[in-house]
Amino acid sequence: MTGLVVAAGGLINAVGFAQIAGDNPAARAVFAQQMELLARQLTYLLPAPAELDTMAGYLTWRWFGSAVLIYAFWALLAGTGAGRGDEERGLIELWLSTGASRLRLTAARVAGFAVVAAVSIAFMLAVTDVGAAIGREPLPLGPLAFEGVAMWVLTLFVFAFALVVAQLVTTRRSATGIAGVVVLGLFMLNAAARSGVDVGALRWVSPFYLFERSTPLLQGGSLDAPATAALALGAFVLVVIAVGAFVRRDIGGPLFRIASGKTRVEWRPAGDPLLRMPVLAIVDQQRVWTVAWALGLAVLAGFLTSTTKVMVDALGNSNIPMLRAYFERAGINVYADFVGVIWFSTLLLLVSLFVVVQVNGWAADDAEGRLEMILSAPVSRGRVVVERIAAVVVACAVVVAASSLAVYLTATSTGISLAGGRFVFASAAVLPVAYAFAGVGHAFVGWRPRLAVVVLGALAVVGYFAQQFTPLFAWPDWVNDVSLYALYGTPMSKDDWGGIATLIAIGTVGTAIALFVMRRRDVGR
């Protein structure tokens, strides 16, 4: 799945470059100049730009710099899954009972991941090269393979690191959280150095720096053998540490056990009053998760808003006809429009993904017996459906409020004037989108729980890209209209009550179907 998504990204970037950058040296030079300006503002996200007038240079900067983050994130999840997730599900106990040694088990998981990662990266590079070939600028195979090797070794390093962290804690969630913070820290360390902050030799600690030292696709560039070997050696050492820790620790326990300070036995139910209230009980159960999303989106909102002026100045006044046309079609004339178009489209996608995660949880409630337990209380199935959907809308309201506050404060501090009323309206109008996704999601959960996440995820991602690419590539309007997000409209500039009413109607029809299906279905089957 990751391979398919990343491969699609590679194809889109390559084809997109061919479409946007122009087909003569003069147009390419202008494009490169504009991108260079933009890239200099994005050094804490993407690698330093070089040769942006070529397909190889553009993809090295724009695409491979992003793809490696996706692979790192994937490796992180896979590492903690192999190190702790399987154990939580009781699989490790089962495998060890068959006589497999812990060393063999870990070696098999590492080797398996290495093979899958290699195949996924090779596939992604091949598809990207197809896109480059469509743009009549195919990438040379040798350097492309070296790019793949560098990416593969970094992916293995992150996997091995996550595997080590998983030995130190008792849950996959903790392992993912801790490893994620550390990997993000290492990424930011390199990003800070890229942005001109003097971090000295400490930069060498970051695996992302070691990866970026390889530039095989650029003129005169090559695979940095010492840096790649250092990453590979690091990955190997981490795997050895993980095996050592796994052999030493108890199954189900951490490597280092800290004696619990708890001495008092509790006999009574928790005093938290929210746990006993309809809707709020569900929100309360997910408070940590919701706050994490709210904070994450607030940080992203602040970052995107802080780059608004630079982006609009660089792109909006561009000499590149296609970009100018994009800005016109997307209705971006002033900074506030950019916030409206770029931020709210991003927010819609992220809030939809938040709902998708909740929908996944509803499916798991049934599979893991929680729904059976809830329905053993005097609770109707209808109430379960309505409460879940209401709870997800409340949680989305928290997430949207936090991110909108961040946008407003950042915009004000950077001198961008946002119309308060419109901005509040645009923020509130995200909630009908969340409601529509939740309604449709619950209808699927009742009918085909395993399909629900796939369908809803596809609805979100395809809808987002349809909305983004329609103005960029001047596609017909109906392409944009297939996106659920089209119903959200552009509330920062005009009201579209019809669209909002339609979203609410979709959510309501989805809820009605969910109620019907939920009443009919057998629980736990």
Add this chain to the structure above:
Amino acid sequence: MTTAIATKGLTKDYGSGHGIFDLDLTVAEGEVFGYLGPNGAGKTTTIKLLMGLIHATRGSATILGLDADRDAVALKHKIGYVPGELPLFGGWRGSEIVAYIAGLRGDLTDSKVETVAKRLDLDLGRKYREYSHGNKQKLALLLAFAPQPALLILDEPTSGLDPLHQQEFYGLVRDARGHGATIFISSHVLSEVEHVCDRVGIVRDGHLATVGQLDQLAGMRAHRVEIVFAGAPPIDRIRAIPGFEQLAVEDHRVSGMFRGDFEPLLAALASSRVTKFESREPSLEEIFLGFYK
């Protein structure tokens, strides 16, 4: 006597012979009813039908005068339930799970929870994922018994409990019955049925094989007979005796289950020298196995 549970032709057909078929069963109020059968016999399917968690293919179930499917919500006010498979509550503390379920039920007071938690020696301050299987089972028992419902439906309730807490469970059942509760226990552990049940139903391959009082079931025997001969056993004569089943011969020793009148057996043994003759009532275990032969 008022009926607590009555099923009529209750069927859940999953296809390929799986499910429960044409179940006609009556449990009286205040009765402790044991529902016995091996894995896959249809016990859990029956219980899920009674709880309104799954819908019947045909037939009906009435509980405390209400339809188990149509009136499922109203019924749950009167039912305490232990599921066959424990749910996964991850990082929740036991106290949070109890508070959440208490909020849904509305009849679970802190003092009732405390009483049962202390009886079961269950620390609610720990996270669910840190609980042993036995402690998870105790939490399920607590959630079922603490509201003091009129009907308890318990699917293999002693699974994972140590002998000490099994005794405490029997105590909870006796106390609940003392308060007038009806209790429906599914199990494949016969000893727990012998401990607490008034009547027993045996289910096999989705069909109810028999229902009876515990002493009636024992009366269906079937005596366990063991005979030791001084010389070679008269096998042919013994085989010819009607009602002698599960015959096993080992040197001079012959054993088996004997059903029916003893006279033909004694007549067959008259011409042989018998050094030991032992006949005893079979345990429920042996009766149980008899139904699966």
